[in-house]
Amino acid sequence: MAQHVETLVIGAGPAGLTTAYTLAKAGRGVTVLEMDPVYVGGISRTVDYKGFKFDIGGHRFFSKSKEVVDLWNEILPDDFIDRPRLSRIYYREKFYAYPLKAFEALANLGIWTATQCMASFGWAKARPIKDPTTFHQWVRNQFGEKLFSIFFKTYTEKVWGMSCDEISADWASQRIKGLDLAAAIIDGVKRSLGVRAKVTAEGAPKTLIESFRYPRKGPGMMWEACADKILALGGQLRMGRKVEGLHYDKVTRLWTVDVTRADGTKETYTADDVVSSAPLRELMQAVSPTPISLFHAGELMYRDFITVVLIGKPQKELPDNWIYIHDPSVKVGRVQNFRSWSPEMIPDGVSTCLGLEYFCFEGDGLWISKDEDLVAQAKREIAKIGLMNPDEVYDACVVRQHKAYPVYDDSYAEHIRMIRLDLKMHFPGLHLVGRNGMHKYNNQDHAMMTGLLTAENIIAGETIHDVWDVNEDAEYGEAGVSGAREALSSVRAVPQKVAA
Ligand SMILES: Cc1cc2nc3c(=O)[nH]c(=O)nc-3n(C[C@H](O)[C@H](O)[C@H](O)COP(=O)(O)OP(=O)(O)OC[C@H]3O[C@@H](n4cnc5c(N)ncnc54)[C@H](O)[C@@H]3O)c2cc1C
Known part of the structure; x- marks a missing residue:
């Protein structure tokens, strides 16, 4: 016998829970179905391993949207801490401050390579590729071929598992927007001279965000509190x-x-209404009558993600929150240092807990490797980077994250366009929200805003907001969304090669 619910929400991640919370606050009936038996929060959950807590990637809380920030404060009024942000790049046995410090980078690269960088930058500006269509072309136009090869190519290819010649320029322009080399150099010189930039909550240049907010027990704390509030308001979470x-x-x-x-x-x-934050490809394959856009849904691609957590003693004191591993000689893409995110992530207060992040495709060699082999590989690689001695790693675990990243290949936009048309014409009452739900490479604030606007549409009984106008960089297109709402922006401190 079927149970009837007013709104059924698929997924208890930030998008689904924000939808449900908004509906429950308005007194509307809502039931959230989550496939994970234990964790709420989706990709923004905090995993607990013998008391050690860690994120799937580190999750900074930053938004320019007052509504989102207000929601965070409403859900978790007493548990945010401000954390200093420190991240570096590891490349060919050297660490580079990130954002770059000009003199340090020059010293590390050497005068010859630095000169090559500037010359190739000048050349790219004098002879830009007209209408760049790939990531490689776009970045080369902005920064020159030499900087592309040092600071973009290896890491981006680790993240996406494909050549920068196959990645759409859309992705580059979206993620790297706002960074110009002249500004980066001026900033880098100031940093080298120890002049710290003033950081403001709104409109701060992307490279200058030097601290961030974080729930003291990780992002999962936010989503557990949100789930409790939904239940207290009479909503259901299963x-x-x-x-x-x-x-x-x-x-x-x-x-x-x-x-x-x-x-x-x-x-x-x-x-009556279904709100889905499930991956769009799987959702469309589950819908009947068979959607006419089924082919398009089947073409959407995802990138998967493995965290190998090593617990032990550090080889040297590690102040960083995370380190980007540009070095091509190891497979690890990024190393998280969870103690720097919050001391409360470490139950004994003394151990170091590092998360080695590997980007992969479900079913590939890394994904199907046995956990013990992944741990052995992680130990070898962390020793090579010089952060931990494998003999001093006393515990480890592996967490696999399906579909961590929706892939922006050169045809995804057309597939999404066809799916949206199909849903609009044939499946009213099916609302898409969030990251994989809308196949948008976004942060929590974007996922939340899409959930919030969708709930408001359901409450209004008509489409008063076009949820697709919240873009991945979390800025609104003017059309369709109330100008009263402040533009959202998932400002990132490391715009040129972020993998959030
Ligand atoms: C490595 C990494 C680092 C990141 N860093 C940051 C950061 O610093 N700051 C930030 O704000 N954001 C960050 N993000 C992005 C953030 O994780 C996402 O934007 C956010 O979690 C998206 O929320 P969502 O609800 O749309 O989707 P998800 O978090 O994916 O949640 C979807 C939920 O739906 C459930 N589900 C799926 N299919 C079904 C089904 N068929 N039935 C029932 N349940 C289902 C899933 O189990 C999951 O719980 C990062 C992401 C990654 C991968």
């Missing part, structure tokens, strides 16, 4: 439930949703 089928009846305008529980048993729900 864990260990995977949505596997969604049928739309255009006569009754009702959705029938088939769910498999963690123990293999089945449940069925009916709903």
Whole structure:
């Protein structure tokens, strides 16, 4: 017998929980179904391993949207800490401050390479590639070929698992927007001279964000508190439930949703509205009648992510929050130092807990490696980088994250356009929110804003906001969204090669 719910939300990540919280506050009926049996928060969860806490990647809380910041403060009024941000780049056995310090970078690169960088920058400006379509072309136009090869190519290819010639220029322009080399050099010189830039919450240049807010026990703390609030307001949250089928009846305008529980048993729900933060490819494959855009959904691609956590004694004191590993001789892409995110992530107060992040595709060699092999590889690589002695690693674990990144290849935008058209014409009442839900490479603040606007649409009973106008850089297009709302911006301190 099917249970009827007013709004059924797929996924208890930031987008799904924000939708549910907004609906519950308005007194509307809402049920969230989450396939994970234990954790809420989705990619923004905090994993607990024997009391050691860590994120899937480190999650900074930054938004220019007052609404999002207000929501964070409302959900977690007493538990934010301000953390200094320190990150470096490791490249060919040297560490570079990030953002770059001009004199240090010059000294590390050597005068010959530095001169080559400036010459190739000048050449790129004098002879730009017209209408760049790839990541490589776009970055080369902005920074020159030499800087591209040192500070963009290796890391970007580790993250995406494809050549920079295959990655769309859209991605580059979106992620690297706002960084100009002249400004970076001036900033770098100031940094070298020890002049610290004034950081303001709004409009601060991307490279200058030197501290960030963080829940003292990691981002999962935010989403656990949000889940509690939803329950207190009368909403429902059901864990260990995977949505596997969604049928739309255009006569009754009702959705029938088939769910498999963690123990293999089945449940069925009916709903007036369904809000989905599940990966768009899987969602469309679960919808019936068969969507005409099914082919397009099947073409969407994702990048997966493994964290190998090493717990032990550090080889040397490590102040960084994270280190980008540009060095091509190791597979690890980034190293997180969870104690620098919050001391409360470390239960004994003395151990070091490093997360070695590997970007991969589900099913590839890394993904299917046994955990013990991944740990052995991580130990070898951390020793090579010089951060930990493998003999002093006394515990380790591996966490795999499916679909950490929606991939922006050169055809994704067209596939999304076709899916949106199909949903608009044939499946009213199915709302897409969040990162994989909308196939948008975004941060929590964007995911939350899409959830908030979707809930407001449902409450209004009509589309008063076009949720697609919240873009990945979390700025609104003017059309469609109230100008009263402040532009969101997922300002990043490390715009030129971020993998959030
Ligand atoms: C390495 C990394 C670092 C990041 N760093 C930052 C950062 O510093 N700051 C920041 O703000 N953001 C950061 N992000 C982005 C942030 O994690 C995401 O923007 C955010 O989690 C997206 O929220 P969401 O609700 O859209 O999706 P998700 O977090 O993916 O949540 C979706 C939920 O839906 C569930 N689900 C999926 N399919 C089904 C189904 N069929 N049935 C039931 N449940 C289902 C999933 O289990 C999951 O819990 C980072 C991301 C990564 C990968």
